[in-house]
Amino acid sequence: MVQNALAQAGYPAHLVVACSGGPDSLALAAVAAYFARRGHVDGHPVTVGAVVVDHQLQDDSAQVAARTAQVLEELGLAPVEVRTVSVAATGSGPEAAARDARHAALNAAAEEQGASAILLGHTLDDQAEQVLLGLARGSGTRSLAGMRPARGKLLRPFLGLRRADTEEICAVEELEPWHDPTNLDPSFARSRTRVEVLPHLEEKLGPGVAESLARTASILQLDADYLDDVAETTFASLAARNGREVSLPEDLLRALAPAIRFRVIARAAADVGGQQPGYQRLLAAEALLRRQGSAGPVELPGGVSVYRLSLAELEAAPAPDGHAAAAAVPRGGARCGKLVFRPQKPPRK
Template structure:
């Protein structure tokens, strides 16, 4: 009698996490689920875990390997990943080769942008119901530390969401040591990205230097504590965002391509809501999320001291206070409101 190897406890936990993520996202049984796989230990462990559901017939499971072409031999790495994924029984498995732009944004952001474009195209091309991403608890801890170093707010410190649209991150409560264990159990040969140890990248320095130093100085469990912080802040951010959207809808008025926000209503809001309401207006007008400093400058207009603006809020969106007796450009008087507009000069 051939004795089957005993299931590793970590593998059992990983399977439960994937099952729960698909259940929470209400992915119908029999649907196609794609795994975004780089060939590294985290995403390869996720692919091996997801393959269990293909073998059981609960879901169809495929994979997409995005080759960014940024390192010598990247095509070989992608091909080896494809072979291992096919050996796991995943189908379809495709390699998508992309070109990362060298200008306009940083290399990490540029690679991320084209990667998600490739994954979005794969979802449409294959009619997939969800994409599984292999981010772990350690990735989340690094994200929180990077947010702290930049002086970010609640939403940023909440880290990566477990779900965003069709993208799911079931492994956010697993550590890298756990994904290494899954790979060993499944006899997989993961690729280790050399850029993860390259000190030119801030995230690499956090991973190889900052977190180990904090563990040494403050004791073990720092990564898990940071992950726990992200969960708590994520709940807070979700609540504040929901309330802010309600308040924004209540006080927002449109006027000739711009947005008017009642000064009295804005003053009545606590700062955490007021700043979010202002940011919602900027984003609706096609601008970018304003920095904390820009939002404070816009709030200063509500004090009715000094200049009436304009204050530049990012993405060519400006805010100014309508002074008594002067009409909103191309419209009627709007005294008592902050006016937010894009690509229009404010008359002196």
């Protein structure tokens, strides 16, 4: 699987393995070390380094990171480095904050090592847990599509393997993995899903539930990619910019299929610096299309306000730059109101 992932990534000359010391990432490091010792993949030269990220979330994290780095060096990976990060408290929760800090450290290490790929040890079990959590939260297609096998520099070659497979690799290679105690902590939703929910589903519905959930993610990835591509093209054809604002003509928005319309609204919010809105916020913004006259604002995450401006107000009211707002209405364009997306915060200097 590592070989296939590297082939699809264009055979990177140097790659880094992200390793926590757990069975999944340690097994991945052992497989990658095999190619490092050979010095090539399918005849393409390759070198393999590794990065251990110490999140400083446990008392012995520094010792665990140091022991893991030593094991990786003994496997023959080079260079091996430990990156210590601070996990800042955010509204997205501790798991997301740790992931953001970890990815920032991995990208920085890859940049310094000249690596064009970062290998992550996520397995089919991780993918199944991701889909279940998305279902429980009432998430949309993109969330239920789970983790991609490849996204930018990030490669996940073990998404087709079960966690038991990685434990077997470690046993065969005589490696003693570290077991993160937080994986069994019931205060985390992912831990409860791993320890209680998935095993219960396997018991009651029969074996193969995890594989079915992972297969669902693969199918939805194709659907989500297609819908996102259509929405991106549609947004580019509809969006009009006036300073830091973005506007969309309401009659053309109404004519879109709902799946595309909601994505175009979310894309407009992102274009002015917002974050991905939840479903209820998207419904509220989309409801402005059914209002008469000017309406709003609807507040979206990331400091974005959405208004419906009537044609009369568009033609009469001054724009932020002091010119007539009518200038933002394309000549010969639809004579209708618009949804206007405005950032609440001033631009960074």
